Amino acid sequence: MYDAIIAPFVEFSFMRRALVGCLALSLGATPIGVFLTLRRMSLTGDAMAHAILPGAALGYLVAGLSLGAMTLGGVIAGVTVALLSGLVARTTVAREDSSLAAFYLISLAVGVVIVSTRGSNVDLLHILFGTVLALNDAAIFLVAGIATVTLFGLAFIYRPLVMECFDPGFLRSVSSLSPVAHYSFLVLAVLNLVGGFHALGTLMAVGIMILPAAAARFWTRDVTPLLAIGMTAAFLGGFVGLLLSYHASLPSGPAIILTAGVFYLFSLTFGPDGVIMTRLRSHHHLEA
Amino acid sequence: MxxxxxxxxxxxxxxxxxxxxxxxxxxxxxxxxxxxxxxxxxxxxxxxxxxxxxxxxxxxxxxxxxxEVSDIAYLPQQSEIDQGFPISVFDMVAMGLWRKTRAFRRFGREGYRKIGEALDTVGLSGFEKRPIGTLSGGQMQRALFARLLLQDAxxxxxxxxxxxxxxxxxxxxxxxxxxxxxxxxxxxxxxxxxxxxxxxxxxxxxxxxxxxxxxxxxxxxxxxxxxxxxxxxxxxxxxxxxxxx
Structure with missing residues (x-):
């Protein structure tokens, strides 16, 4: 038991670092994912993850495998795409989903072109699939820093953000904080995707955001427990996923996301609002 | 006059x-x-x-x-409310206190009393913990009136x-x-x-x-x-x- 579960983390510092990285991601990225799912923007995370690519690639082109340059580039690219698509949606007939799709596709194409002019395919794979088992100090501080900023940021905009998700018309009628809540949330989402891509890669970073959040929805009907369940599930997914990748020699990022995926399927099936419980309940209706 | x-x-x-x-x-x-x-x-x-x-x-x-414009209480014909959102009747009605609580302040004892009163006035006492997705059309309209009531406009x-x-x-x-x-x-x-x-x-x-x-x-x-x-x-x-x- 000890050998299987604890020993890998005691013996290998890269496993400990990876675990700390996962903890930070589940504290930061997953609450963002909860609000993304609540706002029916689950796929927006995916789109934004692609939008980050040219910035990260440009950072890589200018400064090599530099954490700072790639982070800065990614954040700038992500925020630009988010703001542009929001602006287009608010000032023209286009809806936010179509303008976001347009801008992220342009961004992604630019990113791939940049990567192909200089780097080899190995570099592209590096960006796409991440390096959770090779997190250095700087990367851990970055991911932990982003988690900290996210938690404080969410606490700061929590009430308006919930109102913005639930009844944006009402928030606009009583306060001018609606755009503040919306755009700060998008910036936090971009930050977390950038943090996630250092650890898990752009493709897998979205997984740790959305899967635990989507799974939590089958267990509760209130926002606060949704956040708690999502974060716990995300961390457990990281823990189990790392062990899985260690013992079965699987790539760590996909192993973590697959674990979260298994939890999602379990919740979908057995959660109180999942498939089975909903069926069972409907056979026993109440008196009043 | x-x-x-x-x-x-x-x-x-x-x-x-x-x-x-x-x-x-x-x-x-x-x-x-x-x-x-x-x-x-x-x-x-x-x-x-x-x-x-x-x-x-x-x-x-x-x-x-x-x-000011923000002092007006407004009930639109088609609200943008997301009926599937996981929120209770109490929390939804409590939004009416925004002018007092803003983004950070607590409801306080006074606030809780007012929310209870508003729910009572529209005949929704006992519905506090119900998710809003379970309300009927008429109950939802009552809840919206309770929120208007709290706006004290x-x-x-x-x-x-x-x-x-x-x-x-x-x-x-x-x-x-x-x-x-x-x-x-x-x-x-x-x-x-x-x-x-x-x-x-x-x-x-x-x-x-x-x-x-x-x-x-x-x-x-x-x-x-x-x-x-x-x-x-x-x-x-x-x-x-x-x-x-």
Missing amino acids: DSTILQFVNLTLGYDRHPAVHHLDYAIRAGALVAVVGPNGAGKSTLLKGTVGSLTPLGGEIRLTGI RLILLDEPFTSIDSATVRDLKGLIRRWHEERRTVVAVLHDLDQVRTEFPETLLLAREQIAAGPTEHVLSPANLDQARRLTEAFDEGAAVCER
Whole structure:
């Protein structure tokens, strides 16, 4: 038991670092994912993850495998795409989903072109699939820093953000904080995707955001427990996923996301609002 | 005499340069209880949207006296509420306290008391913990009125508040409007049921893109006026010339 579960983390510092990285991601990225799912923007995370690519690639082109340059580039690219698509949606007939799709596709194409002019395919794979088992100090501080900023940021905009998700018309009628809540949330989402891509890669970073959040929805009907369940599930997914990748020699990022995926399927099936419980309940209706 | 709280001055509101409300001049006194009546497409909802600032006038202006736009309580015809959102009736109604609590302040004992009272007033005591997704249409409308109640606003705008609601609920909600009137609040409601307007609303604005008539309800709702309102053409004229008025 000890050998299987604890020993890998005691013996290998890269496993400990990876675990700390996962903890930070589940504290930061997953609450963002909860609000993304609540706002029916689950796929927006995916789109934004692609939008980050040219910035990260440009950072890589200018400064090599530099954490700072790639982070800065990614954040700038992500925020630009988010703001542009929001602006287009608010000032023209286009809806936010179509303008976001347009801008992220342009961004992604630019990113791939940049990567192909200089780097080899190995570099592209590096960006796409991440390096959770090779997190250095700087990367851990970055991911932990982003988690900290996210938690404080969410606490700061929590009430308006919930109102913005639930009844944006009402928030606009009583306060001018609606755009503040919306755009700060998008910036936090971009930050977390950038943090996630250092650890898990752009493709897998979205997984740790959305899967635990989507799974939590089958267990509760209130926002606060949704956040708690999502974060716990995300961390457990990281823990189990790392062990899985260690013992079965699987790539760590996909192993973590697959674990979260298994939890999602379990919740979908057995959660109180999942498939089975909903069926069972409907056979026993109440008196009043 | 009471002072004016809301005034439309040569106001034109519309979409894509086509007017939905055309050159409207009308003043509403503080404490008035006004029905806005007219056929579909007459610009009634547009007028309320313009008043709360979600639509910019094409011409003229809307003057508020003694209050800010954010002090208006507004019940839209189709709210943007996400019925599937995991939130309780209590939390939804509590949003009405925004002006006091803002983003950070606690509800406090006073706040909890007021929320309880509001739920009680609309007959939703015991529904506090229910997810809003489980409410019926009428219960949802009651909850929305509880939220309006908590907003404690001096100007309340209601856009077809009684559509598709049973008579008991309508009776209760009309009682609330009467109470607001007694408390000297200004209530402006868009309505279709002319009998309701005749019995509950002393003042009426009859709109058919342009103002047809306005003033004491029994004069405004004359057969001649109603007939004139009915003749409004709903479609925008694509070839319309620029209005020179």
